[in-house]
Structures are given as C-alpha cells and as structure tokens.
Amino acid sequence: MTAPPVREAEVAVEIPFHDLDPAGIAWHGHYAKYLELARCALLRQIDYNYDAMMRSGYLWPIVDMQLRYLRPLRFEDRIIVRARLVEWEYRLRIEYLLTNAASGERLTKASTVQVAVDARTGELCLRSPDILFERLGLPP
Numbered sequence: 001m002t003a004p005p006v007r008e009a010e011v012a013v014e015i016p017f018h019d020l021d022p023a024g025i026a027w028h029g030h031y032a033k034y035l036e037l038a039r040c041a042l043l044r045q046i047d048y049n050y051d052a053m054m055r056s057g058y059l060w061p062i063v064d065m066q067l068r069y070l071r072p073l074r075f076e077d078r079i080i081v082r083a084r085l086v087e088w089e090y091r092l093r094i095e096y097l098l099t100n101a102a103s104g105e106r107l108t109k110a111s112t113v114q115v116a117v118d119a120r121t122g123e124l125c126l127r128s129p130d131i132l133f134e135r136l137g138l139p140p
Helices: 028-045 050-055 130-136
Strands: 008-014 062-069 078-087 092-100 106-114
Touching (some): 028 050, 028 062
Antiparallel strands (some): 008 078, 062 106, 078 092
16 A cells, blocks of 8 residues: 655644642543544544534544653643544554653653544444545545
C-alpha cells in the first residue's frame, strides 16, 4: 500500500491547576485528555473528526492506549502534543509525543489504537472503511 503524505498535527497545552494531583503534578488520567486534543486536530486535517465519523456510519472507539511517562507535568508547564498517524489500513494507530514548548525536552510518549465499528449493526470492521482511504487521498 502506498503511504499517504505524513499526517501529523500538534497542539499547545498549558497545564492548569485543576489537573494537578496532591503531589503537584498532572494527574495521570488527564494525559488522555491531552492526547485527545492532538488527535482531534489530526482528524480535522483529513476532515474526518468524530462528527464526520458518525455521519459516515462508523464509530471509532479507542481499544488500546499506551503511555510512557518520562518527566512529570507541572502547573503552568507549556507543552506541545504532537499526534502522528502511523497505521490506517485495519485500524487507526496514532503515536504521540509530548514535549516542553520552550526546551523541546521529551516528557511523554504515547500511542492509541482505534478500530472501525459499523454504527448501525455494532459489528467490528476487519478493514478500515473506504471513507477513511478517501479522506487520506488513497485508493480503497
């Protein structure tokens, strides 16, 4: 399969006080939210964000999420969250890198996997639907 152009997006995030745990660092559960912001920016690039997915008749639940915490995030840290689409034929696999906005230091590496589910039947699709290939500019 021919690879699509590099699909990558990034968002800037400033860690708010209400995301901190009692130790003064970002609570681990909030990282999913930071990934979601970058993932939505990436999906908007191909005009296939969650509302477009629903209109096309498919749900794309996350079935796997991996995180590797390298450095803690603290109040008012300014970070860049980069999302890069690395697989699309049978699933959406997106890799993420969180870096310090000023220094570029790597803070967290992550990945998510989403699979297509027919919204009408609830059936798992064993191959990504043609609409995804169309949005990526690839033949089905």
